[in-house]
Amino acid sequence: MSDDGKLVADVIARHGHEPSRLLQVLVELQEALGWLPPGVLTQVAGGLGLSRAHVEGVAGFYSFLHARPVGRYRVLFSDNVTDRMLGAPALMEALCGKLWVERGKVSEDGLVSVDTTSCTGMCDQGPALLVNGRPLTRLNHARVNQIAELIRRQEPLAAWPAELFHVDDNIRRRDALLGSSQRPGEALKAAVMRGREGWLEEMRAANLRGRGGAGFTTAVKWMACRDAPGAGKVVVCNADEGEPGTFKDRVLLTSFADLVFEGMTLAAWATGAQRGFLYLRGEYRYLLEPLRAVLARRRNAGLLGRGILGETGFDFDIDIHLGAGAYVCGEETALLESLEGRRGTPRIRPPFPVTHGYKGRPTVVNNVETLAKTTLIAINGGAAFAATGTAQSTGTKLLSISGDCAYPGIYEYPFGVTIERVLEDCGASDVQAVQVGGASGVTLAGYEFHRRIAFEDVPTAGAFMVFDSSRDMFAVARNFVHFFAHESCGFCTPCRVGTSLLQGYMDKLASGHGAMMDLADIEWIDRLLKNASHCGLGSSAPNPVLDTLLKFRPAYERRLQHLDFAPAFDLDAALATARRMTGRDDPGAHLDTTQEATP
Numbered sequence: 321m322s323d324d325g326k327l328v329a330d331v332i333a334r335h336g337h338e339p340s341r342l343l344q345v346l347v348e349l350q351e352a353l354g355w356l357p358p359g360v361l362t363q364v365a366g367g368l369g370l371s372r373a374h375v376e377g378v379a380g381f382y383s384f385l386h387a388r389p390v391g392r393y394r395v396l397f398s399d400n401v402t403d404r405m406l407g408a409p410a411l412m413e414a415l416c417g418k419l420w421v422e423r424g425k426v427s428e429d430g431l432v433s434v435d436t437t438s439c440t441g442m443c444d445q446g447p448a449l450l451v452n453g454r455p456l457t458r459l460n461h462a463r464v465n466q467i468a469e470l471i472r473r474q475e476p477l478a479a480w481p482a483e484l485f486h487v488d489d490n491i492r493r494r495d496a497l498l499g500s501s502q503r504p505g506e507a508l509k510a511a512v513m514r515g516r517e518g519w520l521e522e523m524r525a526a527n528l529r530g531r532g533g534a535g536f537t538t539a540v541k542w543m544a545c546r547d548a549p550g551a552g553k554v555v556v557c558n559a560d561e562g563e564p565g566t567f568k569d570r571v572l573l574t575s576f577a578d579l580v581f582e583g584m585t586l587a588a589w590a591t592g593a594q595r596g597f598l599y600l601r602g603e604y605r606y607l608l609e610p611l612r613a614v615l616a617r618r619r620n621a622g623l624l625g626r627g628i629l630g631e632t633g634f635d636f637d638i639d640i641h642l643g644a645g646a647y648v649c650g651e652e653t654a655l656l657e658s659l660e661g662r663r664g665t666p667r668i669r670p671p672f673p674v675t676h677g678y679k680g681r682p683t684v685v686n687n688v689e690t691l692a693k694t695t696l697i698a699i700n701g702g703a704a705f706a707a708t709g710t711a712q713s714t715g716t717k718l719l720s721i722s723g724d725c726a727y728p729g730i731y732e733y734p735f736g737v738t739i740e741r742v743l744e745d746c747g748a749s750d751v752q753a754v755q756v757g758g759a760s761g762v763t764l765a766g767y768e769f770h771r772r773i774a775f776e777d778v779p780t781a782g783a784f785m786v787f788d789s790s791r792d793m794f795a796v797a798r799n800f801v802h803f804f805a806h807e808s809c810g811f812c813t814p815c816r817v818g819t820s821l822l823q824g825y826m827d828k829l830a831s832g833h834g835a836m837m838d839l840a841d842i843e844w845i846d847r848l849l850k851n852a853s854h855c856g857l858g859s860s861a862p863n864p865v866l867d868t869l870l871k872f873r874p875a876y877e878r879r880l881q882h883l884d885f886a887p888a889f890d891l892d893a894a895l896a897t898a899r900r901m902t903g904r905d906d907p908g909a910h911l912d913t914t915q916e917a918t919p
């Protein structure tokens with residue numbers, strides 16, 4: 321057996337020859353081999369009893385998996401709008417120049433490849449990049465020079481200076497959650513003392529709503545799962561924090577992992593689940609080992625495993641599943657598909673995951689912050705939790721603040737805080753707009769800064785990006801449109817084609833060929849995406865364009881050169897090669913609408 325064959329056999333055996341572990345098998349093989357050669361995909365298919373087409377389809381879906389060779393050092397610059405504002409494009413160009421490599425290509429000696437990726441979740445300390453999956457933040461030209469030199473010397477990543485990989489938490493404002501001093505197991509003991517029904521009563525009283533953005537009532541979700549027929553219930557923590565501008569879950573997983581795992585165990589106590597998964601986004605791969613260490617510590621302390629806290633029948637344990645660069649997997653049914661080893665294509669609903677989730681079993685899917693918040697309810701009770709925030713949005717909310725402000729980072733506020741208060745606290749001035757909720761959220765103009773962060777006014781999963789008056793809001797919207805076109809999973813036509821068309825129109829405007837008719841077409845595509853897309857990615861993709869067209873229309877109109885229509889490219893110039901090849905340059909070889917055709 322070849323070395324690769326032995327490696328494949330070992331990895332598959334470690335995953336129990338379980339087809340649903342396909343994505344994890346591919347991730348591990350790529351980490352060992354650098355890429356996924358065709359022969360390896362064939363061996364994986366054989367070893368897991370899957371078709372070659374299925375394995376290839378999964379390998380081709382996730383942007384961090386490569387069925388073609390990439391550089392031994394794979395550099396990916398974060399392409400979020402805030403990284404761009406901090407100079408990421410110029411830094412990438414500088415690195416490419418120093419390493420003699422073209423963006424998107426592999427250097428001739430196979431040493432390095434440089435490209436962009438969607439937001440890496442480091443917007444509070446950008447510009448950022450990933451090198452072989454590890455984040456480097458606060459890039460500047462000195463750091464880029466240092467990175468180029470380390471790559472040229474072929475220094476293994478383990479020997480790179482540790483400070484290059486340092487990631488700050490940047491917690492700027494603490495409230496109930498970030499200020500909590502609870503000990504591991506404290507919340508769990510309190511919930512077990514109340515009994516399963518008593519614990520759910522507290523959750524009902526708290527009226528905690530999901531912090532992932534949709535705001536569904538957590539207790540209702542848990543009760544639906546508990547009451548659903550079927551054994552083997554499952555709790556899933558959605559840590560696929562992919563919304564551009566969001567990074568609060570990164571901080572919770574880094575410094576509050578006990579609260580997250582404790583929240584998952586509290587969900588298991590309420591629902592009777594025995595199995596849990598934490599779905600960790602590929603960009604946070606560097607947190608995998610620290611998180612596994614926390615799990616091991618909790619097992620040793622009797623907070624996971626069989627008979628938790630000595631309670632007969634309270635058996636629950638957690639696996640960590642690594643994503644591989646697919647924003648759509650943040651949608652809960654796409655995440656479940658990914659957990660089962662398939663492409664992250666959103667499912668048709670109903671049925672909902674609470675009755676038919678992971679492998680058809682009743683499953684609760686909750687956001688990282690939601691789960692962490694349940695520990696506060698277990699310790700202090702539902703009424704105390706509901707005493708902060710607003711009637712419809714109880715408790716506090718973590719905001720990930722980035723962009724044009726003096727103090728980017730994590731802020732925890734009671735729900736109901738105004739946009740202007742947040743701007744004041746983060747040291748923002750001369751603010752033109754705030755993007756709340758990331759690319760799929762809402763763009764707020766100055767006259768709306770009295771509005772409140774709350775489900776009943778401005779809901780958000782946590783992203784809060786600030787743009788001062790020097791920023792071009794058309795360019796901001798265009799960056800988001802590119803993001804959605806890149807991240808569309810391609811399953812349904814309105815989104816697959818619509819996001820791509822929208823990108824084409826925005827590029828046309830940016831190139832100076834825009835006309836009034838294009839704005840009308842953009843609005844028509846926006847409506848199509850909103851009404852006909854299969855999942856939230858497609859229906860929210862036009863949000864930034866709709867908002868900026870409404871509130872910052874001059875940013876679009878100053879790009880219009882024609883009132884009716886202009887082609888997206890210069891056809892006459894495009895025919896220059898043909899003219900050269902045929903040796904013609906007479907008037908008849910040019911497009912000239914003023915000239916009549918000769919009979």
Ligand code: SF4
Pocket residue numbers: 648665666807808809810811812813815816853854855856857858859
């Ligand atoms: Fe996929 Fe977009 Fe359709 Fe969602 S809306 S299923 S992301 S193609």
